[in-house]
Amino acid sequence: MGLREEFETPGGTVRWDRLGRGSPVVLLHGTPFSSRVWHDVAVALSARHEVYLWDMLGYGESDQRAGQDVSLRAQAEVFAALLRHWGLDEPAVVAHDFGGAVSLRAHLLHGARYGRLALVDVVALAPWGSPFFRLVREHADVFERLPPALHGALVREYVAGAVHRPVPGAVLDHLVTPWSGEHGQPAFYRQIAQADQRDTDEIEPLLATIDIPVLVCWGQDDTWVPAEHGERLAALIPGARLERIAGAGHLVQQDAPAVLAATLRDFVG
Secondary structure, three states: OOEEEEEOOOOOOEEEEOOOOEEEEEEEEEOOOOOHHHHHHHHOOOOOOOOEEOOOOOOOOOOOOOOOOOOHHHHHHHHHHHHHHHHOOOOEEEEEEHHHHHHHHHHHOOOOOOOOOEEEEEEEOOOOHHHHHHHHHOHHHOOOOHHHHHHHHHHHHHHOOOOOOOOOHHHHHHHHHHHHHHHHHHHHHHHOOOOOOOHOOOHHHHHHOOOOOOOEEOOOOOOOOHHHHHHHHHHOOOEEEEEEOOOOOOOHHHHHHHHHHHHHHHHHH
């Protein structure tokens, strides 16, 4: 699924696309992924909805530049601007991983209005970041200089750890390709180096002010962000509903796309 449209930001070009017709649903990916992770779910939802997808700055098909600000703080500002560009009034928003923090910051700090919000295995509550993630963040300049072959093997192994079931090689290729080459390799370590837990700490006290329907959806076998985080998050948001998906890891879109699509279709109505 190539992204056909462009949106210019101070940090570079953001690529986006839409498919289907009906009430709008916006999908946000996380790290180290792109809108590709939503392919099967987006197609399923597009039977009843106009589905918007985008690649965050520094990810997927969007610009990757040296010195680029790809922090959660910056991505939330870009997302709020994108919603204004699209002219969407209270769309349904579905976010995964870091996309959760981006969507929450845009809503709570930048005035982005949603009709409802689904949070799928999101990064939102401290503490977050695996031991590997923290190691890379502390030594990003060293990892950035890895020989391309070693870097490629590291990224493949890292991404494969997000799924509970074996992932087909072609799918894994799609997920890791944006992080290869002279632009992709430094971009991979740049987004980890700029990950800052303070960007979620800032909004955690505001979760209790959310007054729209919220679905918290979690892969029961998520080893990146354990299911306990989903339980805590649902408890902090008034009226939030928690749905656990058995047999799915962090990348629920890959482990259980049909179950996730059905759950989201029921929620967004």
